Amino acid sequence: ADIRNAQDYAALAPHFMAPSHHAYISGGSGYGLSVAANVAAFEQWAIYPRLLRDVSAGHTRIELAGERHAHPLFLAPVAFHKLAHAGAEIDTARAAQAVETCMIASTQSACSLEDTAAAAGPQRWFQLYLLPRREDTLDLLRRAEAVGYRAIVLTVDAPIQVANRRALAAKFQMPPDVVSVNLRGYDIAPRFAGNGPSDSRFFQGAMRGAPSWDDIRWVMSQTRLPVWVKGVLHPDDAVALRDEGVTGLAVSNHGGRSLDGAPSGLDVLPAIRAAMGPDYPLMYDGGVQSGSDIFKALALGADAVAVGRLQLYALSVAGALGVAHMLKLLREELEICMAMAGCATVADITGKALFKPAR
Amino acid sequence: ADIRNAQDYAALAPHFMAPSHHAYISGGSGYGLSVAANVAAFEQWAIYPRLLRDVSAGHTRIELAGERHAHPLFLAPVAFHKLAHAGAEIDTARAAQAVETCMIASTQSACSLEDTAAAAGPQRWFQLYLLPRREDTLDLLRRAEAVGYRAIVLTVDAPIQVANRRALAAKFQMPPDVVSVNLRGYDIAPRFAGNGPSDSRFFQGAMRGAPSWDDIRWVMSQTRLPVWVKGVLHPDDAVALRDEGVTGLAVSNHGGRSLDGAPSGLDVLPAIRAAMGPDYPLMYDGGVQSGSDIFKALALGADAVAVGRLQLYALSVAGALGVAHMLKLLREELEICMAMAGCATVADITGKALFKPAR
Amino acid sequence: ADIRNAQDYAALAPHFMAPSHHAYISGGSGYGLSVAANVAAFEQWAIYPRLLRDVSAGHTRIELAGERHAHPLFLAPVAFHKLAHAGAEIDTARAAQAVETCMIASTQSACSLEDTAAAAGPQRWFQLYLLPRREDTLDLLRRAEAVGYRAIVLTVDAPIQVANRRALAAKFQMPPDVVSVNLRGYDIAPRFAGNGPSDSRFFQGAMRGAPSWDDIRWVMSQTRLPVWVKGVLHPDDAVALRDEGVTGLAVSNHGGRSLDGAPSGLDVLPAIRAAMGPDYPLMYDGGVQSGSDIFKALALGADAVAVGRLQLYALSVAGALGVAHMLKLLREELEICMAMAGCATVADITGKALFKPAR
Amino acid sequence: ADIRNAQDYAALAPHFMAPSHHAYISGGSGYGLSVAANVAAFEQWAIYPRLLRDVSAGHTRIELAGERHAHPLFLAPVAFHKLAHAGAEIDTARAAQAVETCMIASTQSACSLEDTAAAAGPQRWFQLYLLPRREDTLDLLRRAEAVGYRAIVLTVDAPIQVANRRALAAKFQMPPDVVSVNLRGYDIAPRFAGNGPSDSRFFQGAMRGAPSWDDIRWVMSQTRLPVWVKGVLHPDDAVALRDEGVTGLAVSNHGGRSLDGAPSGLDVLPAIRAAMGPDYPLMYDGGVQSGSDIFKALALGADAVAVGRLQLYALSVAGALGVAHMLKLLREELEICMAMAGCATVADITGKALFKPAR
Ligand SMILES: Cc1cc2nc3c(=O)[nH]c(=O)nc-3n(C[C@H](O)[C@H](O)[C@H](O)COP(=O)(O)O)c2cc1C
């Protein structure tokens, strides 16, 4: 089949994965309301073409928190690439390197963070989940530093695991060979269960182990790497995190996999950008399927945009080649939008480039 | 089948009930416009996740009109549980007791209010319909007081019975063993038929027997129990009822079973809350299918939220166990929303927790 | 089959009519856009139930332009009832009389206006189309006066006949026995064809014979009967017609049978009412299918409401009985809405009775 | 089959064309989002009928940039009519002449601009694409002048060719006999490919050859013909082009065939008209399927309206006769709207003629 747009990989993926794996990956928490919201949010916007502008020196390069990237497109941290393809994170990392894309490696992976780092390009970041014991978290952090990850992305938006109903319906089970190798040797048993007489297994259970402001400060005190926080949707949280000294934020509803019914990050992005001022680094993820989606997120306030599921879809279809091709297509789709919209640089992409039909 | 969410009971119920019973229960008056509106009203809203908040002391306890409840979730008064399951109100009451839920027992039931009270927990309320003769109404009230119901919920929104077209299409008939035992011995023949030469069977018929302001005052004068009024949708009615001294109000369109085409209570709730000020007790019911629905109703101004049909669905599937499980699931779903939204208590749930996408 | 709501007649009609007749009647001009708009316009609104109001003296009587009517429900002028049932206008008129409904007899009918008048009740009106020759129009007017029609409704909104695509697709042809008996002996050949070299068959054809302001004045000068004008959609036209001395206006898009793409009358009714002040007589028609539709039109500014197609549907199903039953159902549905909304009289029905959900 | 409305040709076309040709023509770039937006944009509006106005001297004549046209309906420049019918541009031109319609002949055609000019009526315009070499562009321009084209329409909105996914899926290939005869002998090989090490094939490729402000000025300096620019969607571009001295603008998203996701021209037309003042010549195209669409575009600010695909559809169904008939139908549909809306002239069609339902 002809693959013309990055989104074609999403259409092809079901033919390359076990149905239950596909359900697990494509689904969201609960009824998938926030997954659907992510897509609908993009559909509200149109892009103004602009005429006769000279964009012949155009490029997609950006500087983000002091670092240069070939383009504003990132690979979002996604657990267990092995579900999509045996090559797993290592293949993804190779692809990312080939097309100059910064990969954000997830804590949760069946390849070690060291192996992934070795395959990835110089721009590689590490997504950190806080572990029950600080010494374990610290060890993980040190290992990430040791193999040259250049930023830490602390994901704090999923303190509770809400079941993915599509995965359940498809009877998804994590295959035995897909284990979180990075966490081997750490004590990851949940500390709290909330099973006292009048305890809630959420308030007195999972939430006791949830990340706190103190944890954020502690992580920042332990590393010289830039620390991003992932999963912000409310402007007040964004402001508070910035005031705490966090390097940048990922505006995200976790691909609709955390609170089912959370807004799409895209819908709240303008308010967050307005609260943060023009210069604070913001990344966006959720529902990105095309270069025009990337363009829209940039126009609405993001400095960079990450794709989640698409990387697994492309990986399932054609391994490293698929991921590289998908990223190349996305980048070209973005370039087309930029060129047509008369934007020679990413900085030229502003809210004025978008039109919102009344419908 | 796996039951993961309270709403699963709605999906399963058709397999556990006669089709005509299901049509009668799930349908609304007329074409079901208000039933549909109840569901659509919730879909307009998203819930903001909030980060890093300490909710480890979180709980769902509320104080409502001076009484403590383990959570803000009530069982709405629903007639004739026997249509769903032989265990009927007694099973429902047992379930409610097991999970510390206040049941509002309906006047219309095939178990006596005394038997239901015996099975229910300490928090039990009684829903009163005014009978044609005041002495009968008074007798009913005294019986409710005698067996320890702790509040009276006077339902005043259904002076006219409008046919449920789905029930009619399914040829629903009340089974012979489903009779209103509470009303045995009372004179319940309608007083007025509106069959004079130029009479309307509504204006000069049913509406002559409809509840009046005088009736409200009379009921309040006859009991020391708190008196709630159920079925309010207009802010002016709410204000007038409060001024009359009513304890609290149930904002409700009677599950879409009274005036077909009435607004969803959820859509009018904010205006009613605004008219009443922050402290006046308001309950909401209509279309609640999940913990996030409960969260939204609380955020939009309710102090407590009742479920109607879901209890019958759960009862039909698994009797008392089903109802208890359904309530537990709802409560957990609410806790998840609260935890994710950074709300440690029900009082923390305000309109600021919601986001309304432009679509 | 059980007939519970007036609308049931619409559902049954296809079983009682030739498909091509049904297509002709149910269809609108062109693609039926305005037919669909008429229905959608009602769906935007909900009706507020109000509590505890004394409506036991309630009634639907109205006074319209000095005349009393048992209720605000009229039969819109509809051509050729014979397409629906052999009893035709005479059956409809009998039904109208039986349930005290004012019938507006169309100029275009296969029963003579005299026969229809004889069968109709005291409240009967005559809908007039201007004929090519004034002497013929005058003769028609005199005949209508002679048999006691009490008002003239001048329809001016259909100067051009736009094809009904559904009727065409169903190969509808007017049956040979359905002829406009009222016009026998008149010269009704179109005066203008617009077939000069650069002529338009609309501008220089049909529109040359279209009603003018002068015609309106002339009709009013020729009769002492109240003269209504039917087919108004723009507030400026409404104001100009009132200033000309017209008794009342029918806000109508001709059931979506004139300009395809015209707004629904319901959507423009509030602006017209606002322009006319509270007292000027306004009738509404278009898309009315239920008592709640009538209630909504009254709330949005109409003093009376007419049904078009529904009368033919009921006629096709059960002749005079069907029409009488349909009208009785509509009236009862209206009474239910009024009673539930706490409106004892039609005058109590105002815009405050409606709620518009944000969706 | 009965052809009653211009739009019927769209429905019939698939029966008269190879599926892949139909896919190529009917599709848009990418996923066809802007094609769909063009249709949806019209559906938002209704047209107010107006009563009793004398339009018997009505006509559709317009003066546009000093030239008279029998009506405001143009044939948009469309490449390769041969895909639809062997008669190709020559048949279309004959039809246009027969019904006094100005055809805008495309640079891209399998009939020579000379042959097309010979078949077309006195009002014929030429759509110019800039060629890689100015001398070639100039030659083309001179040829157009030589055979009496009366205006130049410079299309500048498609610097990048975005794949039409429907055409790809249907495996469309340009047939070998469909070649751009106008360009024979010119050097049309793209100048830039963007294949340097870090080059983008868009920024450093296609966009290097894209039209510039300088090109606009150069074209205007080379001809005394009026120069229109086609493909404007942003008011700022419109203002800048006017300030440059361009005669008129075609507000257009290229029939959804350039940037997929561009707004519909209709949605942006009012803002462009507002920016340009009442007198500046504006043409609209995109999604026009009926006379009411033409009416709406005129009401929203256009002085004239062009149809694209419809001409190919009609051509495929019945050659020159089809195109002439389609144009006649469109014109009559427009006349009906005008007559019903009380507009005797195109100038009478203003925004006040439209109504926007709240839905
Ligand atoms: C299968 C899957 C696994 C994920 N695992 C992680 C993870 O380990 N850490 C994390 O921060 N986010 C994780 N995410 C969320 C992604 O980083 C990202 O927010 C989301 O996928 C973006 O939405 P999209 O998939 O629509 O592009 C995961 C998402 C998916 C689909």
Ligand SMILES: Cc1cc2nc3c(=O)[nH]c(=O)nc-3n(C[C@H](O)[C@H](O)[C@H](O)COP(=O)(O)O)c2cc1C
């Ligand atoms: C089958 C059925 C019977 C009901 N009977 C009563 C009743 O006896 N008294 C009453 O006040 N409300 C009654 N209601 C209305 C409920 O109290 C409540 O308002 C409604 O069911 C809430 O909507 P939900 O079913 O969507 O949760 C009944 C509702 C249903 C579905």
Ligand SMILES: Cc1cc2nc3c(=O)[nH]c(=O)nc-3n(C[C@H](O)[C@H](O)[C@H](O)COP(=O)(O)O)c2cc1C
């Ligand atoms: C079959 C048919 C014939 C009609 N004939 C006439 C007519 O002769 N004169 C007239 O003023 N209106 C005529 N109308 C329009 C109606 O008076 C009325 O405006 C319309 O039917 C109201 O819409 P409804 O059918 O949705 O109720 C006709 C409508 C229909 C459906």
Ligand SMILES: Cc1cc2nc3c(=O)[nH]c(=O)nc-3n(C[C@H](O)[C@H](O)[C@H](O)COP(=O)(O)O)c2cc1C
């Ligand atoms: C098959 C096809 C070929 C086209 N070729 C050209 C062209 O050569 N030059 C041009 O300026 N526009 C071209 N257009 C765009 C049209 O001029 C016009 O903008 C568009 O078709 C209007 O939308 P409609 O097809 O919905 O009426 C083409 C459009 C189509 C459908």
